[in-house]
Amino acid sequence: MQDAGRRTRLANERTYLAWWRTGLTSLAVAIGVGKIVPGISNNVTEWPYQVVGAAYGFLGIGFMIVAHMRVRAVERAVDAGTFARLDQRLGTGLLAVGIVIGAATVALVIFGRS
Helix, strand or coil, rough: HHHHHHHHHHHHHHHHHHHHHHHHHHHHHHHHHHHHHHHCCCCCHHHHHHHHHHHHHHHHHHHHHHHHHHHHHHHHHHHCCCCCCCHHHHHHHHHHHHHHHHHHHHHHHCCCCC
């Protein structure tokens, strides 16, 4: 049983790092969409790119916050011998934000010229 607990804690750490990698990736996309693309493109209106870039930035910060909340919840559950399920509202919220930001990105790709 002790080995199973260790494996679970290590899996929790890997999952925590995956949330962080996703958050950092979102921050990198924020810089790309919000600053780099409008800076190297000709004849584009900058503000839509900046808004979508900022949304990716906030999403990245959100992933880091969720990472912290999840790693702590799972650790408490492991200590108690229970399971910490991802809150369905949180999962649905992340899905909704992803759909909105993804659709905005697609719109920039299609209609990005001013």
